[in-house]
Amino acid sequence: MTERVDLDAQELWQSQGDGDAVISLDDIRSRARRLEQAVSIRNLLEYVAAAVVVAAFGIRMWWESSAVVRVSGVMVIAATLFVTYQLRRRGTATQLPAELGVKHAVDFHRGQLERQRDLVQDVWRWYLLPFMPGLVGLQIGLAVSGQAPVANVTVQIAVICVGFVAVHGLNRRAARRLQHRIDRLIDHT
Numbered sequence: 001m002t003e004r005v006d007l008d009a010q011e012l013w014q015s016q017g018d019g020d021a022v023i024s025l026d027d028i029r030s031r032a033r034r035l036e037q038a039v040s041i042r043n044l045l046e047y048v049a050a051a052v053v054v055a056a057f058g059i060r061m062w063w064e065s066s067a068v069v070r071v072s073g074v075m076v077i078a079a080t081l082f083v084t085y086q087l088r089r090r091g092t093a094t095q096l097p098a099e100l101g102v103k104h105a106v107d108f109h110r111g112q113l114e115r116q117r118d119l120v121q122d123v124w125r126w127y128l129l130p131f132m133p134g135l136v137g138l139q140i141g142l143a144v145s146g147q148a149p150v151a152n153v154t155v156q157i158a159v160i161c162v163g164f165v166a167v168h169g170l171n172r173r174a175a176r177r178l179q180h181r182i183d184r185l186i187d188h189t
Helices: 002-015 025-063 067-091 102-121 123-144 150-187
Strands: none
Touching (some): 067 102, 102 123
């Protein structure tokens, strides 16, 4: 019995190709559809979060008496609108055109993967950095106006920084995973 299993495994191994399987049009369409859906969901969640941030800060700034806190809140709202614009402009996935053949479909999908990779790889500059002045200013404004103890403000600024580093790290990891998908796609074409 062991001999037959060994022979079956050997036959299977010998019958395999050289690993350079060509990707099918259906497979590339499926991958493109999954990417488009994932990007659409991510963007929708970001847009909902942006609406919540703008509404919450807008309401808070309406009633706020401290000028520093008000200006900082407006800066956070401006950063949110900027990030939303950047996400819409740079992060929307385009649907794979139906008329493309395999080579052009692969090229199109690779371009979409590269676009998403570049977006998340550069998250520090277009997503996180715009929030820093407003969030730090807000904490300073709360301390200066006496609405929060300086020790709490220091902790809050540290938490913001750690959170930003974590978001940056997660996005760098996502960029590496996207690059891996790009590399695998190239290997199969």
